[in-house]
Amino acid sequence: MDRRKFLSAGGFSLTAAFLAACNIERSPRAQRLLDLAEHRNENVERLLFQHSSMNYAKNGAKIAGSAFPSYFISDTVPVWDESVRGPWALEVSGLVKNPTKFTLEELRRLPFRSQRVDHFCVEGWNAVAVWGGIRVSDIARVVGATPDAGYVDFQSFDNGYHESWDIESAMHPQTLVVIAMDGHMLGMAHGAPARIHSPIKLGYKNTKYLTKIVFLPKRNGGYWSDQGYEWYGGT
Amino acid sequence: MVGSGLRIFNAYPAFARRGEQFCCYPFEHKAIPDALTFGGWLGGARHWHFAMMWVLVLNGLVYLTFIYLHGEWRDLVPRRGDIRDSFAMIKFYLFVSKKHPVQGKHNAMQRSAYFFLPILAIVQVLTGLAIWKPVQLGWLTALFGGYVWARYWHFMTMLALIVLSFVHIFMVFAVDPYSLQSMITGGYREDLSPEARNARPFYHLLPRWRRRAAQGE
Numbered sequence: 392m393d394r395r396k397f398l399s400a401g402g403f404s405l406t407a408a409f410l411a412a413c414n415i416e417r418s419p420r421a422q423r424l425l426d427l428a429e430h431r432n433e434n435v436e437r438l439l440f441q442h443s444s445m446n447y448a449k450n451g452a453k454i455a456g457s458a459f460p461s462y463f464i465s466d467t468v469p470v471w472d473e474s475v476r477g478p479w480a481l482e483v484s485g486l487v488k489n490p491t492k493f494t495l496e497e498l499r500r501l502p503f504r505s506q507r508v509d510h511f512c513v514e515g516w517n518a519v520a521v522w523g524g525i526r527v528s529d530i531a532r533v534v535g536a537t538p539d540a541g542y543v544d545f546q547s548f549d550n551g552y553h554e555s556w557d558i559e560s561a562m563h564p565q566t567l568v569v570i571a572m573d574g575h576m577l578g579m580a581h582g583a584p585a586r587i588h589s590p591i592k593l594g595y596k597n598t599k600y601l602t603k604i605v606f607l608p609k610r611n612g613g614y615w616s617d618q619g620y621e622w623y624g625g626t
Numbered sequence: 627m628v629g630s631g632l633r634i635f636n637a638y639p640a641f642a643r644r645g646e647q648f649c650c651y652p653f654e655h656k657a658i659p660d661a662l663t664f665g666g667w668l669g670g671a672r673h674w675h676f677a678m679m680w681v682l683v684l685n686g687l688v689y690l691t692f693i694y695l696h697g698e699w700r701d702l703v704p705r706r707g708d709i710r711d712s713f714a715m716i717k718f719y720l721f722v723s724k725k726h727p728v729q730g731k732h733n734a735m736q737r738s739a740y741f742f743l744p745i746l747a748i749v750q751v752l753t754g755l756a757i758w759k760p761v762q763l764g765w766l767t768a769l770f771g772g773y774v775w776a777r778y779w780h781f782m783t784m785l786a787l788i789v790l791s792f793v794h795i796f797m798v799f800a801v802d803p804y805s806l807q808s809m810i811t812g813g814y815r816e817d818l819s820p821e822a823r824n825a826r827p828f829y830h831l832l833p834r835w836r837r838r839a840a841q842g843e
Contacts, residue, residue: 416666428677446761449772458645509773511760513670516636517773518644545651591761619669621676626761 396417413595433623440625443564445506446590448519454573455518459510461580462594464614468579476548479584481568485606487545488535495570495584501525501533504567510596511626514616522588523571528562530604540606545587545598554596554613558606562590568601593624604610627678628784629664632670636663641778651778679754686747701731702741708734719826726821736797739790746787753780800827 400444415421463469471479481498484490493501512518527543543561546553560566565590570577577583582599589597595615605611616622639657642648665671693699711734714727727733732740756767756776770776798805801820808814816822823829824841832840 416670417663425673425677428680429673431680436759439759441762444762444764446764451643452643454774455643455645460644463817511674511773512638515634515777516638516642516644517760530828578713578788619667619673619674621669626759 393607395502419551422551427454429621433621435626436623437557437559438589440559443589446563446626448507448509452509452519454507454575455497455520456573459518459520460512460583461515463599465550468517469547470579471548471584471600474529476493477520479602481585481601481604483530483534485604485607486537486540487531487606488537488607489533491534498525498568498585502529505571506567508565508590510588510594511590513620513624521573522567523574524567524569524585527568527587527604528564530568531562531606536606539608541620542607542610544603544605544607544611545601546603546605547582547598547600548602549600552598552600552612554598554616555607555611556592556596557610557621557623560589560591560605563589564590564616565589572573591626593626597623627682628788629662630671630678630782631784632658633663634668634675635781636660637668638700641774641781643774646810648774648778650780667707676758682747683751686744686751687715690744695774703803704738704741705734708738710734710739716781716835721826724824726824728821739794743790743794746783750780750783751759753783754776756780770783797827824828 438560473479478494482490482492487488502525503523503525504606505521507519507521510518514515541558541574542555543558544553544555566587569582569586570584572581577586582601586599587597587601595620596613610622613622616624632634636657637640640648641651641652642654648654663671665674695700711727711729714723715729715733715735715831716728719724753770753776755763756770757773757780760767760773760776767773767776770779804815805820823837826840829837
């Protein structure tokens with residue numbers, strides 16, 4: 392095939408592809424291609440991932456404070472009602488040597504970290520806050536997470552909301568079980584009494600109103616990932 | 627890419643960090659009309675965007691490799707006198723001068739457009755990576771001034787690319803429609819070049835007697 396023939400054939404097939412693309416937005420075939428791309432992109436993202444990549448909010452950036460949006464899926468702000476459910480505790484289980492229930496007091500006795508970082512929402516906005524809490528990796532050490540735990544599910548009392556993570560992201564030093572925000576106890580709108588926060592995942596991966604951390608051999612989807620957002624959601 | 631990008635943008639059609647104001651975009655919190663967007667919803671548009679970005683990157687790499695291997699990049703780099711030559715083109719289009727300047731394969735304005743298009747495309751890809759991975763590629767995000775600014779440059783570069791593309795396509799049909807042949811098959815008839823026809827925009831749509839008169843100017 393000479394150059395001219397090659398180029399005109401290429402031109403025709405491009406035109407054909409373009410015409411086919413007109414009604415492609417919801418076609419199942421396209422969906423398969425997008426799924427494949429998501430899978431490939433996750434591999435790229437995991438390749439790029441490094442525990443040493445840290446996020447620090449820009450020096451001049453304002454702390455969002457009351458302008459920090461707060462999302463939850465229940466009809467009203469989820470509140471842990473002690474009179475109904477008993478005292479709150481964080482249950483850590485799954486592929487661990489010592490399944491443990493941490494009361495808020497017990498969590499406070501673990502090494503406390505504070506970080507002024509960005510929050511990246513899937514919608515495109517970002518917001519700065521000072522998050523204080525305990526590294527998930529420290530909790531994993533305390534309970535003795537086993538090497539076959541490749542994934543972690545963060546579950547909440549917000550109407551079944553949960554999101555599962557790859558273990559590498561969960562063990563990142565900036566992934567915290569947060570109990571304090573901007574120097575105060577975590578507020579009800581932001582996931583009290585405890586939530587997950589990490590700048591290395593998009594907002595929806597950071598489960599609020601945390602009740603359970605389950606170490607798993609395989610992934611367990613998530614509230615938004617099951618509805619079509621990327622499961623990996625890494626930044 | 628543009629349509630799905632605008633769909634994503636519409637989920638937060640602003641640049642300000644929460645709790646702050648943004649200086650440099652007059653339409654903060656005004657959504658782009660749905661008809662210009664693609665992907666249906668935020669999650670869908672994100673999947674399209676992150677799938678098609680590879681097509682864009684591969685396409686760009688093929689283009690850059692091709693013009694490098696064929697030495698054709700030399701036709702696109704800016705030259706001394708380009709500013710003067712651009713004014714010569716503008717003067718001709720504004721009927722100030724009569725003869726179409728002869729400036730080689732591309733005239734100076736074309737050359738700068740074709741030079742800046744790939745550069746803008748590269749900036750588009752890099753700013754895209756910067757807002758896709760603002761932590762893992764944090765150095766890249768910092769290079770563009772942080773997440774908020776990287777997002778802004780991603781948007782502005784898109785606008786610049788669209789304007790340049792529209793001007794380019796307009797000029798193809800207005801001044802040198804015969805170059806369509808060379809774009810597809812590689813063949814080009816010098817006797818139909820804008821220089822040979824002394825062609826200003828839409829000259830080829832004029833009646834023949836008027837064209838002949840223009841050529842004789």
